[in-house]
Amino acid sequence: MRRIRANAIVLLTVAWILGMLYYLWHDSRPYPKQGSSSSSSGRNVQKPIRLESSREDRTVVQVVTKAPWLDDHKLKAFDEQAYLARKQLNPGADPYGNHAFNQQESDKLASDRPIRDTRHYRCASVQYNKDFLSTSIIITFHNEARSTLLRTVKSILNRSPPSLVQEIILVDDFSTDPEDCQLLTKIPKIKCLRNTRREGLIRSRVKGADAATAEVLTFLDSHCEVNKDWLQPLLQRVHEDYTRVVSPIIDVISLDNFAYLAASADLRGGFDWSLHFKWEQMPIQQKMARTDPTQSIRTPVIAGGIFVMNKSWFNHLGKYDTQMDIWGGENFELSFRVWMCGGSLEIVPCSRVGHVFRKRHPYDFPEGNALTYIKNTKRTVEVWMDDYKQYYYEARPSALGKAYGNIAERVDLRRRLRCNSFQWYLQNVYPELRIPEKEVSERAVVRQGEKCLEAQDLHRVVSIIASLRPCKGLQSNLLFSQEWVLSGPLIKHQDKCLALTNFSLGSQVILDLCNPQDGRQKWKIKGSSIMQLVTGACLDSQVETEKDRVGTTSCQPDLASQQWELLQVT
């Protein structure tokens, strides 16, 4: 009996060890390296939060897909080897020189290289409609690396249902070699439009959109790789509601080694008052309310490089502001316009597209990078931001006085479309954007009945105290000691500020050397009360046992000892 029990224990131990070994082996399967990906490219700032850190809820599959319809016969007309060979990097040349990414690494990779399926595993079982409208895919470029451009195009052909792709329109924005674009038209579905002078992204996209024959437009960058089933979830959202403008999650293709890295799935587009785009975590309430990882994410702005939009809706809303030059700012203009004029923006997490984020622009801006960005954002601000534009100018004072052309047409467009105000946008779409507190410095007398708050110089004593004394009248020369400056949360007298002695309820109020970081010195005028911001208590003339001194106690707005009148000193 004992023997049997011993054997059973040995067996169980062995089984446990084997189980642990399997678990460890399973857990240590190599995950892709998340190399040097902290790059940024202007508005597409790459922060570490962009990359996903945990992959436990995903399937990690290699996707090697080739379009069955795109057989060798159909591709025969296009000589891929010759196309690529003509633009190989010269030996010894800087691989980053022409494109601000490592061209050598791009050239090494196959045009149909496999990439990982980075979607949440639940995306694979989502069912999509079968009767979508097809889409015209518009890719604008200026001197793109041939291997990178070809990989963008082939990933689309290989990973999209053929019936959904009406055509791929390449808009060559006056690249040095017209053949970069022209030769690709030998591939089925590819069309090529060429500008006769440099127009920039915005006018090039409008040209592509005007030429598109499908009812849905898909804008894409020229250094992308689309992932498995990227198109259906985007088209589904637009199919359900044509006013939606949708973006995929934009994965990161390393500019150094072209590794394909998964981006985090709970980010959205945001910005600060200088109109600097940033990826940000979705608000916590929204995150908590999300039970389905395949659900789309509302976003205040889109990054702008990759999105899908119904063509009639695009035209109805005024396409793009074609007086914007080259690049930059157009994503804000489009985003504000879509939200304020009756549409919505969202990120669809089951759609993934990789993009090479760069640290600098590989091309020149005829009028300089900064000036172009200012001109484009200024046009956006002047047309769409109403009085809130003052915060833009405060955040970007260099924009003041800079030329931005005539905006009458766009102002008229906004009026014709009867768009909402920017205040509506802030309240309904982006309440998380903090409105800067106005730094108003106001000189005032703080009165209660016949008495006024006074900074009393106690002779031969180091400190100055705050006390309540008979008012001296409002003539400036008389009232010096009763004159206060309201500056943000501070109530100042010269370099001294009204402060608590401690954070307890009933704390005495004194004057201390001003320090805006000091919580004891922060106040807020609320009706006729003066509230301490940290303790939430109110300034009261009856707390202190010492005559004429002031303190704080719990707020009771009806209490006469807590009612103050602020009289402006002129």
Ligand SMILES: [Mn+2]
């Ligand atoms: Mn790009």
